[in-house]
Structure formats: C-alpha cells, structure tokens
Amino acid sequence: MTRKYRVIVLRLGHRPQRDSRVTTHVGLTARALGANGILIAGPVDKGVEESIRRVIEKWGGVFEIASGVNWINVINEWKKRGGEIIHLTMYGVHLNLAINKIRCSSKDKLIIVGAEKVPGKAFHLADYNVAIGSQPHSEVAALAIFLDRLFQGKWEELNFKNAVFRVIPSKSGKKVFRVRNRHL
Amino acid sequence: MTRKYRVIVLRLGHRPQRDSRVTTHVGLTARALGANGILIAGPVDKGVEESIRRVIEKWGGVFEIASGVNWINVINEWKKRGGEIIHLTMYGVHLNLAINKIRCSSKDKLIIVGAEKVPGKAFHLADYNVAIGSQPHSEVAALAIFLDRLFQGKWEELNFKNAVFRVIPSKSGKKVFRVRNRHL
Numbered sequence: 101m102t103r104k105y106r107v108i109v110l111r112l113g114h115r116p117q118r119d120s121r122v123t124t125h126v127g128l129t130a131r132a133l134g135a136n137g138i139l140i141a142g143p144v145d146k147g148v149e150e151s152i153r154r155v156i157e158k159w160g161g162v163f164e165i166a167s168g169v170n171w172i173n174v175i176n177e178w179k180k181r182g183g184e185i186i187h188l189t190m191y192g193v194h195l196n197l198a199i200n201k202i203r204c205s206s207k208d209k210l211i212i213v214g215a216e217k218v219p220g221k222a223f224h225l226a227d228y229n230v231a232i233g234s235q236p237h238s239e240v241a242a243l244a245i246f247l248d249r250l251f252q253g254k255w256e257e258l259n260f261k262n263a264v265f266r267v268i269p270s271k272s273g274k275k276v277f278r279v280r281n282r283h284l
Numbered sequence: 285m286t287r288k289y290r291v292i293v294l295r296l297g298h299r300p301q302r303d304s305r306v307t308t309h310v311g312l313t314a315r316a317l318g319a320n321g322i323l324i325a326g327p328v329d330k331g332v333e334e335s336i337r338r339v340i341e342k343w344g345g346v347f348e349i350a351s352g353v354n355w356i357n358v359i360n361e362w363k364k365r366g367g368e369i370i371h372l373t374m375y376g377v378h379l380n381l382a383i384n385k386i387r388c389s390s391k392d393k394l395i396i397v398g399a400e401k402v403p404g405k406a407f408h409l410a411d412y413n414v415a416i417g418s419q420p421h422s423e424v425a426a427l428a429i430f431l432d433r434l435f436q437g438k439w440e441e442l443n444f445k446n447a448v449f450r451v452i453p454s455k456s457g458k459k460v461f462r463v464r465n466r467h468l
Contacts, residue, residue, distance in 0.1 A: 121306055125422035132421035155420055191451055191458040194440055223457050233439055234451035236339055237316035238309035241428035248429050255417055256378055267375055267418035272407050274375040 106183075106208040107135040107250070108164070109243065112171055112222065113215035114142040120151075125240045126213060127152040127165065133247035133255045135211070137164025144168030157282075160263025175210065175225050183208035184227045188242040189218065192229030199249050202228060211246065213239040290367075290392040291319040291434070292348070293427065296355055296406065297399035298326040304335075309424045310397060311336040311349065317431035317439045319395070321348025328352030344447025344463075359394065359409050367392035368411045372426040373402065376413030383433050386412060395430065397423040 109130040114123050127138045127148065140148065145167045152165050175185060184207040192198075202209065212222055223229055232242040248255065264282050268275040293314040298307050311322045311332065324332065329351045336349050359369060368391040376382075386393065396406055407413055416426040432439065452459040 118305075121302075122309065125306065125309075125424060128419075128421040129425040132417050132419040133425070159419055191454055191460075193453050193455055196437070196440065220457070226456075229454070229456060231451070231453055233316045233442075234453060235312075235316040235343055235444065237312040238424050238428070240309060240422050240424040241313040241317070244422070244425035244428045245432050248432065253380070256380065258417075260419065267415070269377050269415055269418060270375055270413070271377055272410075272413060273404070274407070276375075 104206045109135050109138045109211045110174055111138060111140045111213055112218055114140050116143055116145045119215050120148050123148050124151045126243060128155060129240055129244050131163045134251050134258055139169045139174055140167035141169050141171035158264050160260035178210045183210055185210045186228045186230055187212040187222055187226035188246055189229050190231050190234050190236055192231040195230055195232055198228050198230045203250055213243050288390045293319050293322045293395045294358055295322060295324045295397055296402055298324050300327055300329045303399055304332050307332050308335045310427060312339060313424055313428050315347045318435050318442055323353045323358055324351035325353050325355035342448050344444035362394045367394055369394045370412045370414055371396040371406055371410035372430055373413050374415050374418050374420055376415040379414055379416055382412050382414045387434055397427050
C-alpha cells in the first residue's frame, strides 16, 4: 500500500502504571492498522516503549515510538511543517462528515487520542475534532475505526518487513511460521 | 436501527486489577457500537460492572452486564439455543472472508474476545475464528472494527434511550445537554 501522507498518533494524558496497558493497546493498534508511529505525551514510560518494540522485533514493520514528549510543542511543530491535526473525541463532528476530506487531503496527519480528560486547548488546536460516535467508549476503539475508515480497510495489505514470525490465517487454530532467525 | 439478532460479547481471561481498565474499554465499546451486552468470564469484578453501569445511567441505552461467568457453560448454552460463536483472534481467517456470512445469518451472535492467552478449546468451540489483521494489537480495536463492519457503520443511528445527557456534535468544543433529571 503506498501512501501520500504520514500518520502519527499523539497520545495525550498518559500516566505511567495506570495507563500503561491502554497506551500499549493504542500503540499496537496504530501499528497494526497502518500508522507510522506513536508519540506519548507526559512522563517517559520505557515499559510501554519496550512492549511495543518487542512486538516490532517479532512481527516486523517500521514504526516510530517516543514517550515523554511535550504535546504542545509536537502540535506546533506539526503545524509549522504543514501537517494537519485530527483529534478523536466523542464531542466532535460525526466521522462520516469529516472522513472524506481528511482522506483526500495530502497533508501529514497527527491523530490525537486522549486518556480521560483532554485539555480544552487540544480542541482548539485541532483542525478536526472527530467523533467515533457521541458516546463514551475507548480511545483504542476510536483510533481503530478511524484508521480503518481512513485507509478504507486496506490494512490487510500492509507488509510488515523483517518479521521473525508470520501468521498463516486458519479456521480453527494457531498457525505461525518463522520467516527468519532473530538478529539476522 | 432494527436487528434480526442479538449480539453479546464474551470476555475471556479477565483478571481483576490487571485487566479492569481494558475490560471496561471492551464493555463500553460493545455498548457504544451496538452490542446488547457483555459477559465477563473469570472472577466477579464489581468494579468493572459499576464503571459500565455508571456510563449507562448517564448516557442511556439498554445493555446487559455480568461478570464471574463460566465461559464453557455460556458457550454450551448459546449453542443449545441455536446461536453462533465468533472468536476474534489474530490467528483466524481474514475478516473480509467471513463478515458477509456472519452478517447475513439471522442467528444470535456471541463474540469472544480474549485477554493475552486464549485456551485452544475456544478456537475449536467457535463457529468462526476471525482475524482483524494477523498482527498482535488489541481486543478493543478488534471488537470495534468487527462491530463496525457487522452493523455497516450504522452505530451512529443507535438510540440510547433514557439518557440523562446527550452530546451535541461540535467542531471545536464540548457541547452537552441534559435530557432529563436523574432518577426521573
């Protein structure tokens, strides 16, 4: 799948310990569905970074990870370079009203997903505040549906290069084959 | 939105504390995207049940919750009543190969989502083992995409009855209105 833009997820409000598992889910979902990386605002969390890196080492692909970033600086830098900002929030406009415009623009996309409370400033800095339903649910679910619609379900065509293992899809069990040895 | 079948999510391998937040995300995602309820296998977890119930009380809708269920009993009972079982797993067949058949059957659907390790027996008891991508990511993401495709994105038309609050979709802020007083 060739892309005309980069997609980076910016995770806001991450608190180590309490949010580590959900933030790991956000990162792995971003990777599996075709985003290019995740930036985690808040304190540095080596545990989350390592969890995601272990998956990349085993299952392949190129995916950037950094924690401990300052989200305002990231947004300002992103805008300066001509990228656009999409904030996923239950308070935003319906996904269906925004997705075509977002998909068709060739600008790099920074996708903001928050933990429980997102500062009001994020709503104002975003070019789009987009709701994946106007009900409270999960930033992992919202990101998954957003990326699925953005890439029109083509994540199944993604190629995770340099994987050690690949899955052979199966009706009734776990079939995995080793593509190469580690560290080769 | 009228439905010809019921959809219940069965969460396997839930461990209180460690999995409470992710299981809550699974439950809220199930509710927001149109499932009828969640059954949580493993020990009773009143905390998760309460978190989901608080959302229902505030944001409305009808949604069943039970924790502490025995998953083998649930599956056997479901089959006895003529329902079908769909297990979401990275080892299964591609979503696109299975979704039309699942959507068009009028059988009630039990959607199994696991935590880290799912017993081999679950793969054999399921009528469908379905992969939302053959990469490790998140059961919350997998459930979200599955329900989105099952209901063809019509979750935006869901009507959450008896809500105390509703969101007014907005381009740049949080707009919420009170539909009724609590306990009326």
